[in-house]
Amino acid sequence: MISRVAENCFWLSRYMERADTMARLLAVNRVHILDSQLNEDQSWRPVVTVAGEQERFEQFLGEKAYENTEKAEEYLTWDERNPTSVYSSFAGARENARTTREVISREVWETINSTWRWLNEQNARKLYRKDRQKFFAKIRSVCAEHQGNCHDTLLHEEAFDFLKFGSWLERAAQTARVMDVRHHWLTRDSVDDVESPQEAAQWMGLLRLCSAVEPFFKRHTAAPTGTLVVRFLLADRSFPRSVLFSLIQVDALATHINQYANESKPNETSRLTRELLDRISSSDFSRPSGAELHVTLTDVIESTAGICERASRDYFNRREDDLETWER
Amino acid sequence: MVRRVPKLPLLKGYEPMAGAFDEFFSGKDEPRAELARLVKQLERVGLREFEKRQDLANGAFLDAGVTFSVYSESQGAERAFPFDLIPRVIAASEWDHVERGLEQRVRALNAFLADVYSGQRILEEGVIPKELVLKSPGYLKQMHGVVPPHGIYIHIAGIDLIRGAFGEFIVLEDNARTPSGVSYVLENRGVMKRALPRVFSKLAVRSTDEYPSRLRKALCESAPVQEHEAKAVVLTPGPFNSAYFEHSFLARRMGVPLVHASDMFVTDKGVFLKTTSGPERVDVIYRRIDDEFLDPKAFRPDSLLGVPGLVAAYRNGKVTLANAIGNGVADDKAIYPYVHDMIRFYLSEEPILAQVKTYDCSRKEDLKYVLEHLSELVVKAVDGSGGYGMLMGPAASKAEIAEFKEKLLAKPRGYIAQPRVELSTAPTWVDGAVVPRRLDLRPFVLTGKSIWVLPGGLTRVALKEGSYVVNSSQGGGSKDTWVLGGAA
Numbered sequence: 131m132i133s134r135v136a137e138n139c140f141w142l143s144r145y146m147e148r149a150d151t152m153a154r155l156l157a158v159n160r161v162h163i164l165d166s167q168l169n170e171d172q173s174w175r176p177v178v179t180v181a182g183e184q185e186r187f188e189q190f191l192g193e194k195a196y197e198n199t200e201k202a203e204e205y206l207t208w209d210e211r212n213p214t215s216v217y218s219s220f221a222g223a224r225e226n227a228r229t230t231r232e233v234i235s236r237e238v239w240e241t242i243n244s245t246w247r248w249l250n251e252q253n254a255r256k257l258y259r260k261d262r263q264k265f266f267a268k269i270r271s272v273c274a275e276h277q278g279n280c281h282d283t284l285l286h287e288e289a290f291d292f293l294k295f296g297s298w299l300e301r302a303a304q305t306a307r308v309m310d311v312r313h314h315w316l317t318r319d320s321v322d323d324v325e326s327p328q329e330a331a332q333w334m335g336l337l338r339l340c341s342a343v344e345p346f347f348k349r350h351t352a353a354p355t356g357t358l359v360v361r362f363l364l365a366d367r368s369f370p371r372s373v374l375f376s377l378i379q380v381d382a383l384a385t386h387i388n389q390y391a392n393e394s395k396p397n398e399t400s401r402l403t404r405e406l407l408d409r410i411s412s413s414d415f416s417r418p419s420g421a422e423l424h425v426t427l428t429d430v431i432e433s434t435a436g437i438c439e440r441a442s443r444d445y446f447n448r449r450e451d452d453l454e455t456w457e458r
Numbered sequence: 459m460v461r462r463v464p465k466l467p468l469l470k471g472y473e474p475m476a477g478a479f480d481e482f483f484s485g486k487d488e489p490r491a492e493l494a495r496l497v498k499q500l501e502r503v504g505l506r507e508f509e510k511r512q513d514l515a516n517g518a519f520l521d522a523g524v525t526f527s528v529y530s531e532s533q534g535a536e537r538a539f540p541f542d543l544i545p546r547v548i549a550a551s552e553w554d555h556v557e558r559g560l561e562q563r564v565r566a567l568n569a570f571l572a573d574v575y576s577g578q579r580i581l582e583e584g585v586i587p588k589e590l591v592l593k594s595p596g597y598l599k600q601m602h603g604v605v606p607p608h609g610i611y612i613h614i615a616g617i618d619l620i621r622g623a624f625g626e627f628i629v630l631e632d633n634a635r636t637p638s639g640v641s642y643v644l645e646n647r648g649v650m651k652r653a654l655p656r657v658f659s660k661l662a663v664r665s666t667d668e669y670p671s672r673l674r675k676a677l678c679e680s681a682p683v684q685e686h687e688a689k690a691v692v693l694t695p696g697p698f699n700s701a702y703f704e705h706s707f708l709a710r711r712m713g714v715p716l717v718h719a720s721d722m723f724v725t726d727k728g729v730f731l732k733t734t735s736g737p738e739r740v741d742v743i744y745r746r747i748d749d750e751f752l753d754p755k756a757f758r759p760d761s762l763l764g765v766p767g768l769v770a771a772y773r774n775g776k777v778t779l780a781n782a783i784g785n786g787v788a789d790d791k792a793i794y795p796y797v798h799d800m801i802r803f804y805l806s807e808e809p810i811l812a813q814v815k816t817y818d819c820s821r822k823e824d825l826k827y828v829l830e831h832l833s834e835l836v837v838k839a840v841d842g843s844g845g846y847g848m849l850m851g852p853a854a855s856k857a858e859i860a861e862f863k864e865k866l867l868a869k870p871r872g873y874i875a876q877p878r879v880e881l882s883t884a885p886t887w888v889d890g891a892v893v894p895r896r897l898d899l900r901p902f903v904l905t906g907k908s909i910w911v912l913p914g915g916l917t918r919v920a921l922k923e924g925s926y927v928v929n930s931s932q933g934g935g936s937k938d939t940w941v942l943g944g945a946a
Contacts, residue, residue, distance in 0.1 A: 232707075239523065390734055
């Protein structure tokens with residue numbers, strides 16, 4: 131498939147995944163702030179940190195805005211100056227969809243395009259003002275619809291694989307980022323089964339941020355402890371937002387797209403993906419410390435960025451001299 | 459008890475425009491025989507319900523992203539092409555005549571191009587003035603002697619038609635380069651079926667669905683390799699082009715890649731696509747880029763759109779370009795008056811479709827007449843399109859006429875003039891009421907091993923009251939075009 135189109139597919143899904151993550155963080159954090167008795171995290175700082183937006187946020191809105199739900203939500207949902215806002219993510223997804231329309235299906239396009247139109251109309255604003263939870267729920271259901279559309283209306287071939295490759299890579303990094311803003315909670319050397327109610331509430335909060343509450347309780351009947359939650363989010367083999375689960379998908383897709391590339395041995399993208407997967411799946415998380423966790427999560431975040439760069443070299447911007455060598 | 463709200467009439471009381479041929483009504487409340495059935499069906503829908511359906515149709519276009527970009531607004535601004543839900547109808551017998559006329563015309567134009575770029579028999583025999591052709595801005599000297607695969611020049615033609623005072627079809631102009639608008643034909647039909655399914659099903663309307671597969675076949679048939687192994691692509695200037703939607707639409711519906719120039723490169727073996735799996739050979743390029751932007755090595759060195767070396771590959775027969783390079787000479791508006799002569803010269807046939815009387819301003823006597831009658835004539839730039847660069851004499855101010863006088867004197871070869879032909883009208887939904895508006899028609903003609911004409915074509919309608927200009931960039935809209943006669 132045409133390199134440029136493959137790259138657009140890859141980014142299209144990354145943007146959709148990003149919009150989904152942001153909508154979830156926004157919806158959860160809003161509720162979390164309302165009913166928690168925690169002090170240090172009663173703010174929007176963690177969400178802004180996950181988005182990697184501290185610098186711009188403070189520049190445009192000032193540090194005080196971390197405590198101002200209205201301002202923070204506005205910035206994270208609508209602000210075009212924020213490249214990770216829900217609005218910006220949809221703009222990116224829509225632009226990539228527009229230039230890949232002959233590859234994606236009508237359903238994939240129409241879902242993104244009609245949501246984009248809706249976001250630009252008064253109706254979206256009205257819903258946002260009137261019922262914010264419903265607004266974020268709508269964004270999330272559109273992202274789910276997108277996943278369904280991809281799965282059910284596209285040929286499960288190269289374009290599909292690049293779409294999925296993008297979204298799983300994004301997800302692995304996002305879960306790692308969300309966990310990383312909480313890694314310091316583990317420094318108190320918490321013992322598995324002895325957590326204060328306050329600490330338990332913290333871990334519940336983290337599960338919520340990852341849409342992991344119900345899945346977690348299907349796995350564990352005990353109250354959430356730091357070790358259990360970290361293990362679950364990092365290394366559960368069935369939870370579709372865990373870092374490990376996401377990396378297993380990324381690895382499988384890297385192998386697929388490698389096969390399309392007409393090369394007999396694994397390319398760099400495949401190799402980097404496999405190495406990261408091996409590091410995470412062989413790690414021992416029986417009793418991780420906050421510092422260890424931070425190292426692992428940083429590895430995930432940096433390595434996924436590295437894979438993205440390498441994919442660009444291997445698939446999206448193959449140099450012409452490569453092509454000509456290949457031809458001869 | 460349910461009280462019935464009386465239906466408001468939709469077409470009843472419609473007043474045809476004085477002096478124009480109305481395609482629906484010969485007089486107030488007197489539908490033409492072929493249209494009676496449709497009028498009855500539309501009346502059944504009623505005004506209130508029709509309004510709802512029209513809104514539904516408008517929404518469907520936006521959802522589907524059937525839009526064009528507007529250059530004059532901020533970059534990338536998109537608009538939907540206004541769609542009028544009242545269809546335009548052409549009877550089976552009328553269409554039969556049009557179809558034969560179009561096929562004949564395209565055959566003649568293709569023969570003309572083949573001749574002009576080789577032996578120039580038609581010029582040697584003095585049928586068309588040599589000067590006129592060789593000095594045409596559309597004539598590309600460097601293409602002389604280049605024969606495209608299978609001798610096909612005009613793979614896709616758009617021949618603009620209007621209906622005269624008696625409803626007869628007249629050719630207004632030919633488009634032999636990159637005629638656009640076919641995506642609207644297909645999208646209009648889809649929306650029409652959704653918005654007025656019952657009305658549609660009551661009339662035997664000929665299908666337009668085949669177009670993409672016919673186009674793909676015509677393209678592959680004209681490849682330098684065997685048809686079954688031909689790899690075709692659509693080449694677009696990119697998403698900011700006003701017709702990008704159409705480029706994408708056609709690629710998608712044909713199931714071929716949509717490519718940018720930067721997705722391709724040329725070696726001495728041919729043209730290749732840059733793919734995730736390495737280079738892939740391309741045999742046919744349906745290019746939606748003008749000649750001069752195709753290849754910076756051959757035409758404009760400053761062009762960023764082109765593929766370096768593409769023209770050389772084309773010359774060497776490695777790749778088919780659809781349409782061929784240099785077709786501009788065939789749709790030059792100053793050549794248009796001679797198309798009937800081409801038909802007689804190459805085909806030994808009498809022309810089937812009439813055309814508009816045209817004054818060639820490069821001829822002294824014609825120029826004199828034009829200058830004296832500017833306020834009655836329509837003056838067009840020979841290489842203009844989209845309704846730009848023209849003078850509508852009867853509607854123009856003194857200053858505009860004076861300005862055109864100077865333009866004509868400065869560059870007579872640059873212009874032609876025609877008497878203003880009254881366009882036919884049809885009932886059109888404007889601001890909550892049905893009123894007569896002027897129409898034209900762009901049918902699409904495909905040439906591969908044989909010629910095929912899409913039933914109907916793009917009907918454009920001048921939505922502004924009193925306007926003759928149907929272009930989308932200047933307040934035009936479109937209608938679905940129904941050719942009656944079932945699956946013939």
